[in-house]
Amino acid sequence: MSDPIDRSGLQPRFWERKRLTDMSPTEWEALCDGCGKCCLNKLEDEETGEVALTCVACRLFDDTTCRCAQYDIRHQFVPECIVLKPSNIDSHAYWMPQTCAYRLLWEGNPLPDWHPLLTGTPDSVHEAGVSMQHRTVPEFEIDEDDWEDYIIEEPV
Numbered sequence: 041m042s043d044p045i046d047r048s049g050l051q052p053r054f055w056e057r058k059r060l061t062d063m064s065p066t067e068w069e070a071l072c073d074g075c076g077k078c079c080l081n082k083l084e085d086e087e088t089g090e091v092a093l094t095c096v097a098c099r100l101f102d103d104t105t106c107r108c109a110q111y112d113i114r115h116q117f118v119p120e121c122i123v124l125k126p127s128n129i130d131s132h133a134y135w136m137p138q139t140c141a142y143r144l145l146w147e148g149n150p151l152p153d154w155h156p157l158l159t160g161t162p163d164s165v166h167e168a169g170v171s172m173q174h175r176t177v178p179e180f181e182i183d184e185d186d187w188e189d190y191i192i193e194e195p196v
Contacts, residue, residue, distance in 0.1 A: 055157065060145055061126040068126065071145070073155050073165045076106035076172035077137035077194065078124070081179060081187060084135070091135045094190040097176035106171050139170050139196055170195050 051057075054067050063071075079101040083092045100117055102109045114121050124132055129146050136143040141151055151158055154168035165171045172195070182190060 071141040074106050075165050092191045094187050095176050095192045096179050096190045103176050106173050
């Protein structure tokens with residue numbers, strides 16, 4: 041698997057010196073660990089606000105690479121796909137994966153030891169067992185009324 045983020049121009053450990061709102065678009069994108077959990081369909085309890093993770097993946101999710109197969113033009117296919125950015129993380133962090141760098145940094149926590157920015161390899165997220173690589177079912181195979189049957193615990 042090739043890493044779609046060019047990390048060559050990034051300053052070492054930039055995430056420890058910059059606030060999320062001060063990061064360049066390249067730095068922001070580099071925070072993504074490639075776990076694929078944000079591409080999973082989630083169920084939110086309207087009464088409690090609790091968010092449950094399913095293994096039902098977005099129709100554009102590539103289960104092998106753990107990346108969006110059409111990232112740059114995904115809104116043409118999935119208009120409801122949320123673009124996480126510094127200006128909206130306050131309203132979206134609660135449903136992001138527990139291991140997500142955006143959420144962790146927003147909460148004031150460090151990146152996990154297996155994060156690709158620390159290991160230098162994009163495969164470290166898979167090697168650590170926290171990604172959704174080969175663990176999903178495509179949403180077009182599962183009726184939305186049955187998604188509750190596919191609720192999982194987040195791999196951490």
